[in-house]
Amino acid sequence: xxxxxxxxxxGLLLTTASAxxxxxxxxxxxxxxxxxxxxxxxxxxIVLDDLGLDQLTSYxxxxxxxxxxxxxxxxxxAGLQFRQAWAMPTCTPxxxxxxxxxxxxxxxxxxxxxSTDLANSEISPYEVTLPKLLRTQGYASALIGKMxxxxxxxxxxxxxxxxxxxxxxxxxDYFDGYLDGAPYPIDTRAGLSNVAEGTYxxxxxxxxxxxxxxxxxxxxCYAATGGCESIARGEGIATPGRSCxxxxxxxxxxxxxxxxxxxxxxxxxxxxxxxxxxxxxWADGRTRKTTAADPSARGYRSTMETDRxxxxxxxxGEDKPWMMSVGYSAIHAPLQVPPLSLxxxxxxxxxxxxxxxxxxDIEGVPGQITATIDAHIITNLMVxxxxxxxxxxxxxxxxxxxxxxxxxxxxxEKTNTLVVVMGDNGxxxxxxxxxxxxxxxxxRAKGFAYQTGVSVPLLVxxxxxxxxxxxxxHQVSSPDLYRLFAEVAGADVETEVPASRPVDAQPMLAYxxxxxxxxIRSLNFSEMxxxxxxxxxxxxxxxxxxxxxxxCFTIFPNKALCEDQSGVWYGADSGLAGVPAEGFSQxxxxxxxxxxxxxxxxxxxxxxxxxAVSDGRYKLVRLNRKTYTxxxxxxxxxxxxxNQNTDELYQIDxxxxxxxxxxxxxxxxxxxxxxxxPLPAEAQQAYARLKAxxxxxxxxxxxxxxxxxLHCPGDGNRDxxxxxxxxxxWAELSRLNLNNGVAQSSWYDFNHDGKTDAAxxxxxxxxxxAACALSPA
Numbered sequence: 001x002x003x004x005x006x007x008x009x010x011g012l013l014l015t016t017a018s019a020x021x022x023x024x025x026x027x028x029x030x031x032x033x034x035x036x037x038x039x040x041x042x043x044x045x046i047v048l049d050d051l052g053l054d055q056l057t058s059y060x061x062x063x064x065x066x067x068x069x070x071x072x073x074x075x076x077x078a079g080l081q082f083r084q085a086w087a088m089p090t091c092t093p094x095x096x097x098x099x100x101x102x103x104x105x106x107x108x109x110x111x112x113x114x115s116t117d118l119a120n121s122e123i124s125p126y127e128v129t130l131p132k133l134l135r136t137q138g139y140a141s142a143l144i145g146k147m148x149x150x151x152x153x154x155x156x157x158x159x160x161x162x163x164x165x166x167x168x169x170x171x172x173d174y175f176d177g178y179l180d181g182a183p184y185p186i187d188t189r190a191g192l193s194n195v196a197e198g199t200y201x202x203x204x205x206x207x208x209x210x211x212x213x214x215x216x217x218x219x220x221c222y223a224a225t226g227g228c229e230s231i232a233r234g235e236g237i238a239t240p241g242r243s244c245x246x247x248x249x250x251x252x253x254x255x256x257x258x259x260x261x262x263x264x265x266x267x268x269x270x271x272x273x274x275x276x277x278x279x280x281x282w283a284d285g286r287t288r289k290t291t292a293a294d295p296s297a298r299g300y301r302s303t304m305e306t307d308r309x310x311x312x313x314x315x316x317g318e319d320k321p322w323m324m325s326v327g328y329s330a331i332h333a334p335l336q337v338p339p340l341s342l343x344x345x346x347x348x349x350x351x352x353x354x355x356x357x358x359x360x361d362i363e364g365v366p367g368q369i370t371a372t373i374d375a376h377i378i379t380n381l382m383v384x385x386x387x388x389x390x391x392x393x394x395x396x397x398x399x400x401x402x403x404x405x406x407x408x409x410x411x412x413e414k415t416n417t418l419v420v421v422m423g424d425n426g427x428x429x430x431x432x433x434x435x436x437x438x439x440x441x442x443x444r445a446k447g448f449a450y451q452t453g454v455s456v457p458l459l460v461x462x463x464x465x466x467x468x469x470x471x472x473x474h475q476v477s478s479p480d481l482y483r484l485f486a487e488v489a490g491a492d493v494e495t496e497v498p499a500s501r502p503v504d505a506q507p508m509l510a511y512x513x514x515x516x517x518x519x520i521r522s523l524n525f526s527e528m529x530x531x532x533x534x535x536x537x538x539x540x541x542x543x544x545x546x547x548x549x550x551x552c553f554t555i556f557p558n559k560a561l562c563e564d565q566s567g568v569w570y571g572a573d574s575g576l577a578g579v580p581a582e583g584f585s586q587x588x589x590x591x592x593x594x595x596x597x598x599x600x601x602x603x604x605x606x607x608x609x610x611x612a613v614s615d616g617r618y619k620l621v622r623l624n625r626k627t628y629t630x631x632x633x634x635x636x637x638x639x640x641x642x643n644q645n646t647d648e649l650y651q652i653d654x655x656x657x658x659x660x661x662x663x664x665x666x667x668x669x670x671x672x673x674x675x676x677x678p679l680p681a682e683a684q685q686a687y688a689r690l691k692a693x694x695x696x697x698x699x700x701x702x703x704x705x706x707x708x709x710l711h712c713p714g715d716g717n718r719d720x721x722x723x724x725x726x727x728x729x730w731a732e733l734s735r736l737n738l739n740n741g742v743a744q745s746s747w748y749d750f751n752h753d754g755k756t757d758a759a760x761x762x763x764x765x766x767x768x769x770a771a772c773a774l775s776p777a
Contacts, residue, residue, distance in 0.1 A: 040137060041462065041488050042417040043323035044397070045481075046390060047098075049091065049146060049182075049332040052426035053455040053654070054433040054440035055383060059083065060656030061440070063433030065348060065376070067383035071391035072459065074400075074408040075421060079461025079468050080512065083654050084475045084616060087425045087456045089449050089528040091181060092148050094424045094478050095327075096123050099130040099149070099170075101482030101493070101503030103525060105701035110529030110609070112181055115152045116539050116557050118752055119159045119745040120708065121531035123149050123170055126717035126729075126747070128497045130482055131171035131323070136496055137489045139321050142174040142312045143167055145305035146327035148181045153279075153289075156739045158537050158754065161746040163737060164279050164287035173283040176308045180277070182332040183301060184270030185564045190241065191250035191271065194264040202337055202356035203271045205241025205251045207233055210357040216241065216253030223249045224267050224295040228257035238351070245274055246339040248298030267293040272336040273301040273329065273382075278308075300339050301329045302389040310396045323485065326393070330386040331431060334564055335378040338385035347384060349377035372548075375430040375566075394419070412461040412468070418488050420481065423456030429548040430566050437657030443549050443664065447528070449612035449621055451652055451661045454526045460512060464488070467515045474517075475524040475616050479505040500720050500774050522615065523693055529609040529701065534745055536754025542571025542583050543590045545603055552587035553606035580636065588628025592635035608643060609701070613693050614652065618686035619662055621648045622694050645673035647694075649687050703776040708750045712772030714764040716748040720774050722767040730761055 053059055057066045058076045088094040092112045093104040100123060104110050108121050123129065131141035150166045151159030160166060160179070167175035190200040199214050200206060206215035218232035221244035231240040231251070244251035250265045268291065270277065275292035290297045297304075309326045316322050343350045355374055391408045394400040399417055400410040412419065425446050427433070432442035432452060444450035458476065461468065486493050487509040497503060504525075510517045533541075541554045544562035552570075556562045559569040570576065570590045571583035584590050587605045594601040607625040614620070623646045631637040649669045650662035668683055669675045679687060703711060707718075714722035716729055726748070733746040734756050743756040750763045 040139070040321040040490060041464070042321050043139075043485055043488060044399070044417055044419045045098075045323065045325040045485070046393075046419070046421040047095065047147070047325065047327045048386070048421065048423045048457070049327065049329055050425065050428045050431070050446055051331055051383065051423045051457065052432070052440070052445070052452060053423075053457055054427055054438045054452065055379075055431075056457055059457065061433060061438035063376075063438055064435040065380065066433070067380040067387075068344065068347060069383060069387045071387045071394070071408050072421065072457075074391075074410050075419060075459045075461050077469055078410045078412050079419070079459060079465050080470050080472055082458035082460070082472045082474075082476055082511075084473060084524065085422065085456055085458035085477070086454045086475070086524045086526050087423060087478045088526050089425055089447055089453045089610060091424045093528055095147055095149055097477075097479040097504075098325075098422075098481050099123065100127050101130075101479045101497075101505035102127075103479060103504045103697075103700075104527050104529065105697060105704055106504065108532065108704055110527075111531050111555070113148065113151055113159070113531065114181070114541075114555060114557065114561075115154050115158065116534055116537050116541055117151065117159055118532040118534045118749060118754065119151060119161055120747060120749060120752065122151060122159065124718065124747050125162070125169045126719075127170075129171040130485060131173070133486055133491045133493070133496055134323055134489045135171065137321070137491050139323050139489055140173050140316060141171065141322065142309075142324045143172045143177060144175075144309045144312065144324065144326045145177045146182075146329045146332075147177060147325065148179075148327075150179055151745075152179050155537075156744065157737060158534055158739070159745045161733055161737050161744070161756075164289060165281055165285055167279075168281045168283065168285060168287075172281075174312055175281045176278060176312065177305075177327065178277055179279060182564070183272050183329055183334065183336075184275070184277075185272065185560055186334045186336055187269045187271035189266070189269070190245070191266050191269055192252070192264055193266045200241070200356075201358070202242075203274060204239070204245040204356070205253045206356055207239040207241070207353070210239070210353045213358075216251075219244075219251050219253040220255045220257040221247065221249040221251050222257075222261050222265055223247070224293060224298055226261060228261070230257055239353075242337075242340075245271070246300065246341075248274070248295060272334045273338070274298065274336070276301065276304060300342070300385070302338070302342070302386045305329065306389045306393045306396075309393060313397055321489070323489070328386050328389070330382045331379055331427075333428060333430075333566065335375055335382065335431070337378055338381055342385035342388045343381055344384070347381065349381055352377065372430065376433075379431040390421075410461070412465065413463050415463060418460070418462035418464070420484070421457065421459040422478070422481065423458075426451075426453040426455060428565075429546060439658045439661075441661055441663050444662070445549065447549070447551070447606065449526050449528065449610040451619075451654070451659070454612065455654060460484075462488075462512070464509075465512045470515060472511050474511070474519040475521045475614070476508055476511075477504075477506070477521065477524050477526070479503065480508045480521070481505070484508045498719065501718065519616075523690070524614045524616070525612070525693070525697065527609070527611040527697070527701070532752055534754040535752075536744065540585075542569075542585065543587050544569055544571070545590060545594075547603075550602045550604060551606045552590050552603050554586060578635075584636070586628070586638075586640065587626070588630075588638035588640060589635045591628065592631050592638040595630060596632035596635065611694060611697055611701075613690050613697070615686060615690065617651060617653070618683065618690060619650045619652045620687065620690035620694055621650070621662060622646070622698075623648070647671050647674050647691070649675060649679070649683065649690075699776045708752065712767070712770065713750050714767035714770070715772055716750070716764075718774065720772050722764060722770040722772070726764050727761070730756065730764055734761070
């Protein structure tokens with residue numbers, strides 16, 4: 001039976017009639033005549049979370065057991081696949097580059113934003129963001145799902161100056177997503193307040209085969225609306241608790257339905273990918289928050305994100321072009337099994353009860369191996385589920401149709417919509433495909449400027465793509481999408497963006513329209529650093545160690561966030577023998593502690609900053625990291641020494657089946673602070689060029705990091721002048737987001753004390769009339 005789109009969406013070239021014809025045909029041979037296109041192309045931008053190049057078979061990688069991605073492959077075949085696309089090493093910096101066209105060191109958005117950061121490390125409302133730019137050409141814009149561009153509304157919302165209106169202030173006409181960087185951790189109580197944490201590792205009540213002690217084969221499934229149905233094992237239901245969770249309910253094991261839901265059902269609890277906390281904002285400034293207890297916020301994330309995207313697009317008229325950015329949460333941690341309905345029967349692990357069984361929690365090295373296998377299996381399931389939802393998104397937008405065999409029939413030349421799919425950074429350590437084909441490096445994955453951390457998929461399809469099915473081997477970087485979208489929309493970057501604030505984005509439309517186009521970008525660049533920390537918050541980040549990457553960092557303010565990233569917490573209440581109750585405060589203490597237990601421990605400190613630049617063959621990585629003394633007898637006495645720079649030069653080649661990567665031990669040369677040993681002539685020439693670029697980027701980063709306090713105090717809107725506009729902006733922000741009567745962090749918090757107060761106004765007044773350089777000379 002052929003499945004056809006369920007509704008006609010306005011503004012798309014593929015009409016209902018042609019969609020029906022397309023759905024009944026194979027991918028070739030459709031001779032229906034499309035309707036005339038509107039004046040400008042719609043833009044659908046899909047962002048994949050923590051999904052690097054290593055995952056995809058369309059690139060020739062995927063490891064020994066790759067995830068099934070037929071719909072992403074269909075997009076690649078119908079358009080272009082970029083082999084040397086770089087993102088930043090972590091999500092917020094990359095996502096900010098999409099919408100500002102600027103590298104992280106030009107915006108001070110240097111790492112994933114957490115609740116203890118200042119708003120100064122978030123997108124400024126004074127930037128010409130992409131939705132603002134496209135508005136000049138009449139575009140409506142929406143942002144759906146995860147984007148992680150702002151602070152959080154947790155606690156006092158210390159770094160969210162405009163609250164739930166933030167996305168509207170940044171230019172989006174509509175927002176329906178969440179502010180956090182990832183789904184909440186899995187609720188191992190499965191919504192039951194009368195059981196202990198850790199009882200149900202996958203977030204649902206197990207069956208008795210999986211867990212004889214705590215499982216159940218029948219029970220009552222309560223909905224958030226108050227309704228209930230009895231559900232039992234059998235007749236297609238293998239695990240009643242899982243089936244109930246997939247329906248958005250909470251399963252009361254071994255019980256029958258009651259007229260009044262029992263008090264131990266906790267619908268307010270977040271449960272990984274099966275609940276959400278969605279913020280909506282509209283063009284008129286209205287906002288609404290939906291919590292996990294609301295029926296509309298319960299379901300599977302990838303499905304809810306698709307539903308929300310389709311709902312907005314269905315409301316758009318045919319006379320106005322639109323851009324919709326859809327951020328899928330997958331495959332960010334926590335890794336959690338998706339609904340069975342989104343996984344094909346033949347997929348390995350689909351019916352594997354061991355994944356969610358206590359029997360898989362084996363201590364020691366075998367447990368680590370088991371955990372890695374489980375992570376890879378669940379990652380594959382999550383990728384396949386998301387791929388299925390991406391296919392549904394295209395179908396319900398009338399951009400494609402399902403063939404009778406269930407494959408996607410996507411002919412972008414018959415639509416009026418550009419479709420772009422890109423990852424926000426490399427895959428996270430536990431999910432990296434480290435076997436052939438690919439052999440990527442999990443110890444240098446997300447969070448690092450090495451190839452596994454920054455090489456991401458970039459797929460582009462649309463009616464303007466000539467000779468689809470091509471692969472582009474030239475370098476592109478995540479900021480370049482800013483110019484691509486502007487070019488497609490007909491927006492003039494040079495006219496709309498102040499000349500004093502030029503973007504880093506390079507044009508890339510020619511890759512779509514001109515087969516054989518030569519390289520446009522001569523160097524690729526990626527970076528991450530340390531955001532401005534908010535001293536006014538009561539939370540203090542403490543050390544977390546991700547053992548799979550041999551790295552210690554102090555970014556997370558609590559144990560739950562650390563463990564959600566498969567880390568070992570060394571902060572307060574770690575529960576580790578020999579660790580003080582108040583926890584360690586820095587990684588030097590942690591490394592001393594670990595050396596005392598194992599002299600061969602390889603844990604190192606996550607660099608404060610990482611930068612990478614490449615000409616496509618040679619790659620320079622520059623690291624700046626803290627060093628500490630070592631005291632294995634009394635780890636608490638380990639102290640900070642200094643920060644050290646290190647340059648590492650590599651040869652790279654993203655070849656198939658196994659690329660040449662910048663692995664540990666594979667550097668051509670290493671120098672601290674720079675390489676001084678003689679190099680072969682070609683490598684020496686490459687290093688000189690890459691080093692010159694790196695030195696310039698270092699100067700830019702240093703200048704912008706000190707802009708508020710040193711180079712131009714008082715210029716909060718970054719227009720190079722301290723003037724009345726800055727006083728007006730301060731006046732607005734100083735009345736917003738109050739805590740104990742004082743406005744919290746904002747872009748006008750010049751002394752970075754977490755307050756926008758009279759002290760900041762005094763800084764503006766002292767600098768009135770000053771004209772400042774916006775970059776180093």
